[in-house]
Amino acid sequence: MEDRSRKISELISLLERHAVREGLNSTSIDNLFLGRATQPDPLQPQIYPPSIVIGAQGRKVVYLEGKRYEYGAGKMMALFVPMVVACEGVEASPEKPMLTAIITIDLNRITEMILNMERLAPSPIKPDTDDASAIFSAPIKDNLLDAVIRLLRTLDNPGEAAILGQSIIDEIYFRILSEEQGGRFRYLLQQRGQIQQIARAVEYIHQNLDKPVSVDELADIVNMSSSGFYKKFKQVMYVSPLQYAKAVKLNRAQAYIMDGKSVTEASSMVGYNNLAQFSREYKRYFGILPSATRMQYEANRKPSIPTASLRRLRRQSSIVNRKS
Numbered sequence: 001m002e003d004r005s006r007k008i009s010e011l012i013s014l015l016e017r018h019a020v021r022e023g024l025n026s027t028s029i030d031n032l033f034l035g036r037a038t039q040p041d042p043l044q045p046q047i048y049p050p051s052i053v054i055g056a057q058g059r060k061v062v063y064l065e066g067k068r069y070e071y072g073a074g075k076m077m078a079l080f081v082p083m084v085v086a087c088e089g090v091e092a093s094p095e096k097p098m099l100t101a102i103i104t105i106d107l108n109r110i111t112e113m114i115l116n117m118e119r120l121a122p123s124p125i126k127p128d129t130d131d132a133s134a135i136f137s138a139p140i141k142d143n144l145l146d147a148v149i150r151l152l153r154t155l156d157n158p159g160e161a162a163i164l165g166q167s168i169i170d171e172i173y174f175r176i177l178s179e180e181q182g183g184r185f186r187y188l189l190q191q192r193g194q195i196q197q198i199a200r201a202v203e204y205i206h207q208n209l210d211k212p213v214s215v216d217e218l219a220d221i222v223n224m225s226s227s228g229f230y231k232k233f234k235q236v237m238y239v240s241p242l243q244y245a246k247a248v249k250l251n252r253a254q255a256y257i258m259d260g261k262s263v264t265e266a267s268s269m270v271g272y273n274n275l276a277q278f279s280r281e282y283k284r285y286f287g288i289l290p291s292a293t294r295m296q297y298e299a300n301r302k303p304s305i306p307t308a309s310l311r312r313l314r315r316q317s318s319i320v321n322r323k324s
Helices: 002-018 107-120 142-156 158-178 180-192 194-207 215-221 226-237 241-258 263-269 275-286 290-300 307-316
Strands: 023-026 032-037 041-048 051-057 059-064 067-072 075-079 083-091 098-104 135-139
Touching: 002 032, 002 051, 002 098, 002 142, 041 059, 041 241, 041 275, 059 098, 067 135, 083 241, 098 142, 107 158, 107 194, 142 158, 194 215, 194 226, 194 241, 215 226, 215 241, 226 241, 241 263, 241 275, 241 290, 263 275, 263 290, 275 290
Parallel strands: 051 067
Antiparallel strands: 023 032, 032 098, 041 083, 051 075, 051 098, 059 067, 059 083, 067 075, 075 135
16 A cells, blocks of 8 residues: 555656646657646546546546446546547646546557457456446556556656657557457457447547538448437437537537637537527537637637647547558
């Protein structure tokens, strides 16, 4: 117990040293970001990218269609596709900020690792649950904690970060896939292809925000029947395909407004031809009109997440490599 407390203390110290700004901090290692929050966040909808979130201090709760996931001191959360959630930061203060390490997930890299694991070990045991979701949270096991600490230590030495960073991230992927809940995802990806099919549909939605989508069109893209696709999408994502598409469009519109776009520009960029309809759905989703978000941008002129870091995270959260 003392050894684990010492490790958590070192994790906190490393994050305190390298997560110097409020919000999301880029690092010299691709796929690695560090988070700092000095005050609680109200419950609000957002889209989490495919990522592994390692909590060192503080606590955040994520709600998804009646299910609750939590990460914070000694707890982690993993998502294998971008998911629409409601998120609430419940423990954070200037004296004891919320500190996290965020590793974005490359699904193709994960798939390659699963193939390598399969060559060396039998297929994972079929899970005793029909839960096909692509998200889970759990306490951080010691071997995963050790790998994260070693990854953060390399940030003190640019040479080590450049040479060792990605190999340690591969180790972290392996540790996650070796977990009991990660093994469930491994089984679903390996045996039934569910995550891959849904991931292709999700990628299409993200890459075609200015176009309307339909269940039939998405089902055709992934070579499934419309009814089978609808059922499987909801099992994995907890929302229907069209609910997901709408949430993605609205979250992206908010980001555009916070980046300086006008409300009219933002609505058009995510496929809304009717500004009044966009405003109604935006208010229903976020609780405020898009014009209020614009006023907030004008007042602050500085999003809580540095724009460069946000753009980099969006870029790296792509779930399917176009080469596949």
